[in-house]
Amino acid sequence: MLLSREDTAAGAAVRSLPRFDPYIMETYLDDLREMKRQVYDLFKYNPELLTGPELSKEEHRAMVRTQLRALLKEGINPLTFFDRDYKKYFYLAECLSMVDLSLMVKSGVQYSLWGGSVLNLGTEQHRRAYYDDIGAFRLPGCFAMTELKHGSNVAALQTEAVLDVSTDEWVINTPDEGAIKWWIGNAAEDGKAATVFARLKVPSQDSQAGLVDHGVHAFVVPLRDEAGRCLxxxxxxxxxxxxxxxxxxxxxxxxSHVRVPRMNLLDRFATVDKSGRYSSPLTSESRRFAATLGELTGGRVGLTCGSVGVLKGAVTIAIRYSAGRQQFGPPDSAEVSVLDYQSTQLKLMPLLATAYCLHFAKDHLVNLYVDMKRTKDALLVEEVHSLSAGLKAYTTAFTQDALSICREACGGHGYAAINRLGQLRSDHDIFQTFEGDNTVLLQQVTGTLLKGYRARFKGAPLSSTFSYLKQYVASELVWTPYE
Ligand SMILES: Cc1cc2nc3c(=O)[nH]c(=O)nc-3n(C[C@H](O)[C@H](O)[C@H](O)COP(=O)(O)OP(=O)(O)OC[C@H]3O[C@@H](n4cnc5c(N)ncnc54)[C@H](O)[C@@H]3O)c2cc1C
Known part of the structure; x- marks a missing residue:
């Protein structure tokens, strides 16, 4: 481990300086801090549950399974939180991010993606059938959306679900290699079932017209038997x-032509009856798909929280180390703590300040998400969709840059695997891509802002645009001259 600031004379000097009570700050920041203690104590007092730096992927996966089961044994059931107390669920994601990011992501796949898709896209029958087993990790599952050829453009997915009216079953099929589900979390070893996103096709009511494609829908598809063999x-x-x-x-x-019962369609937004008649309260394919994707914003909120957790952890490691680390100094005097150099402060203090800002920003997002779930208000749905896209993109990109800065600030010791910054940098990198590629998400946010802008100024004279900009610039670009 990196030397803590207590380990050196300079560290002791730094420690005696601040009149700062971390307890007051923690109380102000974290009203769920008791859960953080419970989670961190579990790993602190059971070091056999901590991920070491030199594991094979098989050993690491086994470790993450053990960690997840230990959390459940401790009474921390992420699905219950995801279902009843979103704030707790997202706070847990933040806590787990500093235990092991693989654990945070595995939990996210199991509870927010697999569990969340069943709860939010399905109906009561699906909740009854799967809830307990998903919660207890007896039914590990996947969220199978991405295909080899289609990641960001999910409306173009090619996997098919064709209704066989004669047996009342869906036939799930991968039509070509480009449609193989790819990158699916929980699939390689554990997954016993999956929410599979596939084009729903039913026979046309007009017997001449063949199949009608209603676009991408979600289906529960069993993958493995009790012994773990593929079905x-x-x-x-x-x-x-x-x-x-x-x-x-x-x-x-x-x-390859896998058959599942008709009820395995997650049918909150569209149903198909025994004769193959399709119905939905949402009139167009694009509105149905938007509603489906809208139910999945929780994943992006969770990633934002996890990314903020990583930023806090990395900044803590780097600042603590820089306070204790000494290099150079005035002639005939003790060496100086590297944190006293302006160049180190310029590297680390903006990261610390931004970690506070992003803490409050993600709290705001979580609160909006809770309100959205409670009220189901359409405007709030749009706002949360847009804010979660923008904040996920901004936070994960900032944290990724911060991880490199923190590693460099810790010099050579920052490169030792045991000190975690390198692992965090490698683990966190993909946060910029999954749950929506950052570039694509920012384009969506831009589209929403431009739509709002057009709605506000449509038909208005140029002067109203100008006074809006004047007002915006005055409130957003405040310049405070140095005294
Ligand atoms: C470790 C890992 C775990 C994953 N887990 C899951 C999972 O459990 N379930 C699941 O379904 N998926 C999963 N994924 C897939 C992930 O969601 C996709 O990788 C992601 O959505 C991006 O899709 P893509 O890889 O096809 O990239 P692409 O969409 O092909 O993007 C490639 C590049 O093109 C750019 N680009 C794309 N579209 C545009 C555009 N319109 N304008 C400008 N630039 C554009 C992107 O910015 C990017 O730089 C996982 C991926 C990884 C790596």
């Missing part, structure tokens, strides 16, 4: 070693 028609391959997050078992899945 007939299901072929799964391991995606292998990744740059990071090797405690998560990502896999590729191909379906």
């Amino acid at each position: 007939p028609g299901v072929e799964i391959h391991d995606c292998g070693y990744k740059v990071g997050l090797n405690g998560v078992d990502n896999g590729a899945i191909r379906f």
Whole structure:
């Protein structure tokens, strides 16, 4: 471990300086801090549950499974939080991010993606069938959206679900190699079932017209039997070693005419009756798909919280080390703590300040998300969608840059695997891509802002645009001259 500031004379001097009570600050920042203590104590007092730096992917996956089961045994059930207390769920994601990011992501796949898709896209029958087993991790599952050829453009997915009216079953099929489900978390080793996103096709009511494609919908598809063997028609391959997050078992899945009952359609937004008649209260395919994706914003909120947790952890490691580390100094005097150098302060203090800002920003997002779930207010749905996209993109990009700065600030010792910054940098990198690629998310935010701008100024004279900009600039770009 990096030397803590208590370990050196300079560290002791720094420690005696501040008149700062971390307890008051923590009380102000974290009203759920008791859960943080419970989680951190679990790992602190059970060091056999801590991930070491030199594990193979198989050992790391086994460790993450053990960690997840230990949390459940401790009475911390993420699905219950995700269902009843979102604030707790997101706070847990933040706490887990500094235990092991693979654990945070594995938990996210199981509870927010697999569990969340069943709860939010399905109806009461699906909740009854799966809730307890998902919660207890007896039914590990996947969220199988991405395909080899389509990641960001999910409306173009090619996997098919065709209704066989004669047997009242969906036939799930991968039509070509580009449609193989790829990168699917929980698939390579654990997944027993998956929410599979596929094009829903039913026979046309006009018998001449063949199949009607109603676009992408979600289906529950069993993957493995109790002994862990793939079911007939299901072929799964391991995606292998990744740059990071090797405690998560990502896999590729191909379906060859797999049959599941008609009720396995997650039918909150659309139903299909026994005769194959399709109905939905949402009139267009794009509105149905938007409603489906809208239910999945929780994943992005969770990632934002996890990323803020990583930023806080990395900044703490770097600042603490820089306070204790000494290099150079005035002639015939003790060496100086590197944190006393302006160059170190210029590197680390903006990160610390931004960590506070992002803490409050993600709290705001979480509170809006809770309100949105409670009120189901359409305007709030739009706002949370946009804010979660923008904040996820901003936070994960900032944290990724911060991890490199923190590593460099700790010099050579920052490069030792045991000190975690390198692992965090590798694990966190993909936060910029999954749950929506950052560039694509920012384009969505831009689209929403431009739509709002057009609605506000449509038909208005140029002068009203000018006074809006004047007002905006006055409140957003405040310049305070140095005294
Ligand atoms: C470790 C890991 C775990 C994952 N887990 C899951 C999972 O459990 N379930 C699941 O369904 N998926 C999962 N994914 C897939 C992930 O969600 C996708 O990788 C992600 O959505 C991006 O898609 P893509 O990889 O096809 O990238 P692409 O969409 O092909 O993007 C490639 C590049 O093109 C750019 N680009 C794309 N569209 C545009 C545009 N319109 N304008 C400008 N630039 C554009 C992007 O910015 C990016 O730089 C996982 C991926 C990884 C790596």
